[in-house]
Amino acid sequence: MVDPSAGPEGSGPLRGIVVVDLTQHLAGPFATQILGDLGARVIKVEPPSGDPTRFIGPHFVDGDSAYYLSVNRNKESVVIDLKTEAGRDSLLRLVDAADAVVENFRPGTLEKLGVGADLLRARNPRLVVTSLTGFGLDGPYRDRPAFDMIVQALGGGMSLTGEIGGSPVRSGLPIGDLCAGMNAALVTLAGLLRAERADEGSRADVAMLDTQVSLLSYVASYYLAGGEVPGLQGRQHMSIPTYRALQCADRDIVITANTPRMWVGLCRALDLPALPDDPRFATNDDRRAHRVELAALLEPAARRLTAAELLARLAAEGVPSAPINTVDATLADPQVRARGMVVEQPRGDATLRAVGNPLKISDGRREHRAPPRLGEDTDEVLGTLAGRPARSAS
Secondary structure: OOOOOOOOOOOOOOOOOEEEEEOOOOHHHHHHHHHHHOOOEEEEEEOOOOOHHHHOOOOEEOOEEHHHHOOOOOEEEEEOOOOOHHHHHHHHHHHHOOOEEEEOOOOOHHHHHOOOHHHHHHHOOOOEEEEEEOOOOOOOOOOOOOOHHHHHHHOOHHHHOOOOOOOOOOOOOOHHHHHHHHHHHHHHHHHHHHHHHHOOOEEEEEEHHHHHHHOOHHHHHHHHHHOOOOOOOOOEOOOOOOEEEEEOOOOEEEEEOOOHHHHHHHHHHOOOOOHHHOHHHOOHHHHHHOHHHHHHHHHHHHHOOOHHHHHHHHHHOOOOEEEOOOHHHHHHOHHHHHOOOEEEEEEOOEEEEEEOOOOOOOOOOOOOOOOOOOOOOHHHHHHHOOOOOHHHHO
16 A cells, blocks of 8 residues: 555545546446545546547536546546556556556456456455446356446336336436446445455456346335336336325425325325325325326325425425425535535636535545546656656556
């Protein structure tokens, strides 16, 4: 392990940990940003052309795309051409000084470049090597290319997403990428803990498709236990008919009346006080069996009220509810702002506004470094950690 004082000043539980980031696009950089947010020194190794996401439009700040800027804070950028012998040598020396490597090349690519996981771990036995791929390091789909929408479709999630009677749609958020990134960060942390306890590194294998299948959760259990193949879920829950969206006079809200007390409170808020005594709706099982009749009563009652009126009534009854915010409304929400989930980061003459760090922990990182420009740390990193001048990197 290198001197914890080396590199950019920061704090957090991973201070002193060095992570070599061989990832591009979204899933991998999201994983390594989590590690950086927790205090690790993350060294992003880029080809001379840079991470391709630096150039994805339509929005750019200080020469880099908003896409790239969203998942690359708390990192240093080093340019290394892995297709050259000098570049490979620089990477190997960098890895010798590291605690973990996270990569998202297709399986076998690092081996073809002469810097495969077995070689890296042989040189540095305590090293944690995490591979994040579409389908994993084995199996019949191993060599297929994968992107977020591919694994959303194959993983079953798209078959559940969309209006009932309509067509499947992808999640509005790239959950195929982001959830796999979170798993990659999680398993890397487990490997680092093992290295600390057992003085031995690990080889971790995270697949985007595996992650999507795991997210099926109780939906998969329903099928495995009862043979039920669910379809599009629309704006409601398959098990709890009072866990759903409602259209008010002016906008939509969501309600989650999950308990008997909340069910009664929902009825009072909608001016339907007799509904709890209707035998068709006495229990959740009854309400589920008669969900169509129940919807025909709840929906017109909601449309008679504005969202603000109904939300106030539901709050008074202790029924969890919320407006369906647009992105701008979410980022302006007082709770979001109070939790530091919108931050400003200076980078040269520019100020970057970004989503903040959701991981709050005592002695956490107090300041966050803006995403680096391409290669801006090459001289320092290769001159210290790798022990070589920058010119040997290409």
